[in-house]
Amino acid sequence: MIRNAREGTEATSDRHENAIRTRNLNLWYGDFQALLDVDLQIKKGVVTAVIGPSGCGKSTLLRSVNRINERLGYVRITGGIEVLGHDVYEDGVSLPRLRKEVGMVFQRPNPLPISIRDNVLFSLDLHGTRDQGPGKGVKEEIVERCLRRVLLWDSVKDRLQAKATKLSLAEQQKLCIARLLPVKPSILLMDEPCSALDPKGTAAVEELIWELRGVYTILIVTHNMAQARRVSEECVFMLMGRIVEHSLTEDMFAAPKEKQTADYIEGRYG
């Protein structure tokens, strides 16, 4: 996918199970270590929630999967991350291709200040070559399909040319998910996608995440445990840069294996 050549023995078996795998991942912001020995296997097609108190490194973990953290000059990483069986920190990995495969949704909806339609087509414009881009009619089909997929079509179909920033926050967030879909990613990273939304908007986006389950591998950060329970199938609990527990969501909430997890779930930390 990201790099076609590699046909490793181990990678082949991984590819069918794990969408993301980190090995001994350590990350420093300058002198501050934000991730410690993170070993994680995120299954394909499953919604995995990452929970933990604020500042424990959830965003950092997400942002190292699509390598968006590197913009900051002072980030250092050891260990590895594989996406679909391919090491993404290897030389020669193309960031545009990685980010095409691994889409990201941010805490604050950040549609571009262009029309709804152009937002959806933006990633296609980035990744399509000039002469072999889809024709006009195909584009309109793509817009409709992606907006339907995120349950937004009916409310915006009459105003596709309106500025995306005029939509409600929940609609903007759905649009931010929709705009990832035209380039057919397999993994969606969502960093607290509902924390800027009101309860109704939250419910709408959660419904959407549930809807996308199975088709996309979704890694969603949330500090809202009720949300983790509602939307995820597996759950990862982090504390101070470490993975404390990774299990099925129902198990984690019914019978946490670690004391720290139990303490957190019962609300004994922030």
Added chain:
Amino acid sequence: MFQATKRDVRNKNVEFLWRLLFLTMTVLLVLPVLIILATLIVKGGPAISLGFLFLEPTNGMTEGGIFPALVGTLWLVAVALLISVPLGVAAALYLSEYAPDNWLTRVINLAIINLAGVPSIVHALFGVGAFVLFFGFGTSILAASLTLAVMTLPVVIVTTRESLLAVPRAFREACWSMGATRWQTIRRVVLPNAVSGILTGVILEVSRTAGETAPIMLTGAVFFLPFLPQGIFDQTMALSLHLFVISTQVPNVPEHLPYGVALVLIAMVLMLNAASIGFRVYLRGRKKW
């Protein structure tokens, strides 16, 4: 219960005094501008005619029009813009979008800001040394416009940089996370959202370029030339220099003439500014760029 106490009354009075002070300051600032404009219109207005605009000066510059100077100033401004806008915008893009945030970048930024404070006569001497003599452009429109461009580059760079910085980081992050390269991000998101700020910088530059006298006097503009410049290697007349010459160097100039020149110069700057504002509005109105 809701009666004003002594303290409330005092607060109200203080409030009034401050307001009055700020208003006075504003009026004091605006008033001179209005007076200057009024004087120019009253005293220079009678000089304006088609002949004044489209004929050359005659009789030792005490009669006739200002056409060669008008055309010359347009040349100078246009060539200076063609040089400084691409250069300045490119430099600003590099500094704010590509350069790492380290001490060297900060020193460069500081240097650029300080460059904006260099007196124009110093730029003039630099222009003579560099463009007239070293590059051998002679005294020409090219040398004069290059000097003007160097002089106004800091303004272009600083205003461009500021308008780039004003583009929300969230837009860039959205772009990067979709796999856009830096250039794609700049071209599709950063520039379209910064362009009106950049044009503001250009407007400032136009006004300054058109009005400067010292830098062009030594590098390409001449007192009197009986023909129009044919290209960038020619010398030229210019409105600002012409104004200087007929108000200080030439005897027996009728009083309305310098005022007329000044009026034309100001009108031209205003018109160029209006054009860039119009362009800005047009760009903002367009859906994409």
